[in-house]
Amino acid sequence: MHPHHKLNNIPYDIFITIVLFCWDNSAECDKSSHFPTTASHVCSTWRRYALDTPTFWSSLSFHQTDLRRALLRCEAWLERTRPDSLLDIVLGPEPFGAASVKRVKSIMRMIVPHVGRWRSLRVEKDVPRKIMRIVFDRLRNVDAPMLEVLKVAVESAQSTRLLCPTDRWKLDPFVRGTASRLAELDVDGFVPLRLVERFKTLRHLRLAHPDLEVNGQRANLELVHRILSLLPELRSLVMDCVGYVPSVAATVLMPGTDAPPLPRVTHPALSAISIHLPIADTMNILASLDLPSVQYFLKPHRLELELTLQLALLPIVTRHRPFPNLVSLCLGGSLATAGVLSNPQDPMNKTWLKGLEEALDGMPLLQALTFDGVDLDGGEALLCL
Helix, strand or coil: CCHHHCHHHCCHHHHHHHHHHHCCHHHCCCHHHCHHHHHCCCCHHHHHHHHCCHHHHCEEEECCCCHHHHHHHHHHHHHHCCCCCCEEEEECCCCCCCCHHHHHHHHHHHHHHHHHHEEEEEECCCCCHHHHHHHHHHCCCCCCCCCCEEEEECCHHHCCCCCCCCCCCCCCCCCCCCCCCCCEEEEECCCCHHHHHHCCCCCEEEEECHHHCCCCHHHHHHHHHHHHHHCCCCCEEEEECCCCCCCCCCCCCCCCCCCCCCCCEECCCCCEEEEECCHHHHHHHHHCEECCCCCEEECCCCCCCECEEECCHHHHHHHHCCCCCCCEEEEECEECCCCCEEECCCHHHHHHHCCHHHHHHCCCCCCEEEEECCCCHHHHHHCCC
16 A cells, blocks of 8 residues: 555545445444444544544444443543534333333433433333333423434333323423424324424424224324324324234225314425325325325335325315325225225226316326226226326
8 A cells, every 4th residue: 555545644534434434323223333433443543533523422322231331331422522512312122121210210310411412312112111201201391402303112012002091101201391493203102192282393293003093084084183283384294003904894984974074174384294094094184185295195114105095086186186296196996805905896996087187187296197906997097198
């Protein structure tokens, strides 16, 4: 190697480029994979560069069973950050085996004094419920002015009922404090309406719970309407019925056939909506909304895939023109015996397809139209395209 191109002579910007290309921060669970630490051991120059970059040490992650080692590591990392550096806090289930309460109190004593610098807090799946209670009870009276992201997953073995949990404790941090910049809320196992009511500047909301399946069409419809009415700045909404697999036939129930219809809800800001619910629930929800900014309907588990909707949506689009900015749409036949959108022989499909041309007039920006399991009657229905 040429003497002027030794590793310890590279400039700082090249070092940063190397680290960013090699570092998969999202994949780190065991901190032995923390690439900036590895890079700091290459030579004295690289170590100086690494220690002088506070953002390398801003993620305080507790995934180790050896809590003493984890606390020492986090203490060292905190010393390497600047007083104005933002912190990302991650609590995994690994530290909470024996003496769990004592352990979580030790963690909270270390991180709560820095709550004013938190950018994100993530409590991962299978953290014991009693630990979660201690964490969020400690946060009831504090201010987190820089907090932007809150992600919480209830332990899988003790997932509570949707609207009637088995105990009276509720996820309710910052009751007497503030988190005025909170923009993203991702909750698995709770329906945190009290948080939604308090943090009306949320831009991204994900709710995941297995009981959304049995919650009922009307209840899910009212839940979505309430969320949208409370959050005028919301940009993306994900409703995920965890573990739901269509298994029985269902009837699409349009608004007004089972109970007095709810007033239509218009939400100009919402640009992305992903729903994993029984198809009748999904259709009821979308049929009741005017979403002028939405471009796609996506699947929550694989956001690169479109959600297949019933042809029954076409009359709604014709009547209300609720999605004028829609770019792509996937339509399927009515429900078959397996409860999926794949019954091309249903005579109602032909009736709905007759309104395709008028429905397309209400989606002037549409660039892609996909039919899944639909009898197109020899292509006659597509002459309008």
